[in-house]
Amino acid sequence: MSVVKVETLERQAALSGAIAAAESQAEVLAALERAAHAFGFTYVTLMVKFNEDDEYMARLIIQSTLPADFVREFDRNRFLAKCPVLPTLFDTMLPQAWTLENLEREGVVPAQITQLLRRFSLFTTVVMPLHSLDGERFLLRFDGKRPPLRQSEVNEFAMISLHAFDVFEKIRRTHRIAIPSPLSMRELEVVRWTAQGKTSVEIGRILSLSDHTVNAHMTNAIKKLDCVNRTQLVAKAIRLGLIA
Structure with missing residues (x-):
């Protein structure tokens, strides 16, 4: 067996052991x-899939070690809507990798985005599209300054x-069960249907409510x-983890 x-x-054994032992x-x-760090990267980010009208990366990030200044500048310039790469990453099940070069x-x-990546030494990136059991889509991303990845890596x-x-x-599912929702059952129903792209009128028909009542539940949920x-x-x- 070769040294490599x-x-x-x-x-793999060391990293798998550390992951399996995680309790939070x-x-x-x-x-x-x-x-x-074992792969020569500096940062790791887990983010949820965004909608076409989402403008800020910060609101989509679940966990990240990216520099806060990078995220703030990315959002200040509304780069989420200007980057043609990110939306395509959720349309595949395969890992994707690229270099700034x-x-x-x-x-x-756009050159503005690549210049920002260069300033923060995000020269090489690898991402993995992920899907939860209840259909939610996520993206795990590693960034840093290292040579392009080999296929084996x-x-x-x-x-x-x-x-x-x-x-x-x-852990997330356990946490969801253990902590009561701040929203009422009806508010959760309204939010779930909104996540499916339904309008207030359509939700009212589904739940046998007036659109005024649906909007009231929505307003309460937004405040809470x-x-x-x-x-x-x-x-x-x-x-x-309030809705799937």
């Missing part, structure tokens, strides 16, 4: 940060990501979760 293969197996979301993130050479990403990354997300989901609109409400409810 032995080192790979030892790394924070510990899962710590294990993923350890995995990031490739993005700049192909010109698929991408495959290894995929295995580690799936294991970590499985542990993360089990300290949100400013329906889009933010749905995103926050998903992140808190």
Whole structure:
């Protein structure tokens, strides 16, 4: 057995052990940060899938070690709507990897975004689209300054990501059961149907309520979760595990 293969197996065993031992979301993130460093990356981010009208990355991030200044500048410039790469990442089940050099050479990403990535040394990225048992979509992303990944490393990354997300989901489901929802059952129903793209009138028909009553439940839910609109409400409810 080659030295490289032995080192790979030892790394997998160590990282899998750390992930399996995690008892909280924070510990899962710590294990993923350890995995990031083992692969030569600096940062790790777990984010939920965004809608077309979402404007801020910060509202979609569940856990991340990215510099706060990077996220603030990304959002201040509304780069989420200007980046053609991110939306496509949720349309596949396979890991994706790229380098800043490739993005700049192909010109698929606005220069302002690549300049920001360069300033924070985000030269190489690998992402893994993930799906929960109840259909929610997530993205696990590693960023840093290292050479392009070999295919064997991408495959290894995929295995580690799936294991970590499985542990993360089990903890999240347990947390969801243990902590009572701040929303009433009717408010949760309204938010769930809103997440499915239904209007107040359509939700009223489904639940046999007037659209005025539906809007009242929506307003209450927005206030309880300290949100400013329906889009933010749905995103926050998903992140808190209140809806599937």
